[in-house]
Amino acid sequence: MIREIFSFPHPVNEVAARTVAGCVVVLIGATILFEISALMWFIAYGFLARVLTGPSLSPIGLLATKVLVPLMGVRPRLVPGPPKRFAQSIGLVLSVAALLLNYVFGLQAAAYSVLGVVLFFAALESVIGFCMGCFVFARLMDLGLIPKTICDKCSDLGLLPGEAG
Numbered sequence: 001m002i003r004e005i006f007s008f009p010h011p012v013n014e015v016a017a018r019t020v021a022g023c024v025v026v027l028i029g030a031t032i033l034f035e036i037s038a039l040m041w042f043i044a045y046g047f048l049a050r051v052l053t054g055p056s057l058s059p060i061g062l063l064a065t066k067v068l069v070p071l072m073g074v075r076p077r078l079v080p081g082p083p084k085r086f087a088q089s090i091g092l093v094l095s096v097a098a099l100l101l102n103y104v105f106g107l108q109a110a111a112y113s114v115l116g117v118v119l120f121f122a123a124l125e126s127v128i129g130f131c132m133g134c135f136v137f138a139r140l141m142d143l144g145l146i147p148k149t150i151c152d153k154c155s156d157l158g159l160l161p162g163e164a165g
Contacts (some may be wrong), residue, residue: 009054010151014129015074016055017084019064021125024091027060028119032112037123040099040111043118047092051085079134082151087125087133095117 024043031039046060055061094114102111124130140146141154 008085011078012081012084012161021122023060026120031083050088073115083134083137086137
């Protein structure tokens with residue numbers, strides 16, 4: 001049971017991943033636009049939950065996979081999970097950096113700037129399906145910094161629908 005909860009899906013439904021990214025855009029946009037710094041805790045928790053468990057302990061992940069994507073009625077597009085987890089890890093690092101900048105150092109503008117970077121890349125994922133973290137993951141595999149055994153098809157980000165490694 002614990003192992004099932006603390007596992008990241010492989011493959012991942014690209015439609016759900018893009019929906020989660022859209023929710024992240026809305027949350028970060030609200031955080032910055034309305035200066036609701038407390039939302040940074042929710043954003044960071046969401047990234048942590050998705051890194052550790054995929055959508056199963058992430059409120060946004062659950063909303064996307066259980067409500068929004070089924071309402072869309074869009075056929076799943078399966079893609080490798082490890083690059084998506086890597087991308088979520090980058091989001092986690094940046095959102096924790098924003099928390100530290102804001103709450104430890106009192107640098108709200110710097111924190112919002114870091115969140116702006118996350119917003120930009122989440123928007124790319126959500127709107128056009130470009131996952132920068134996945135791109136970096138593939139390049140790191142090409143350089144041999146991430147072993148090919150992690151995911152044999154992860155360096156090919158152009159998988160056909162329904163195909164995953």
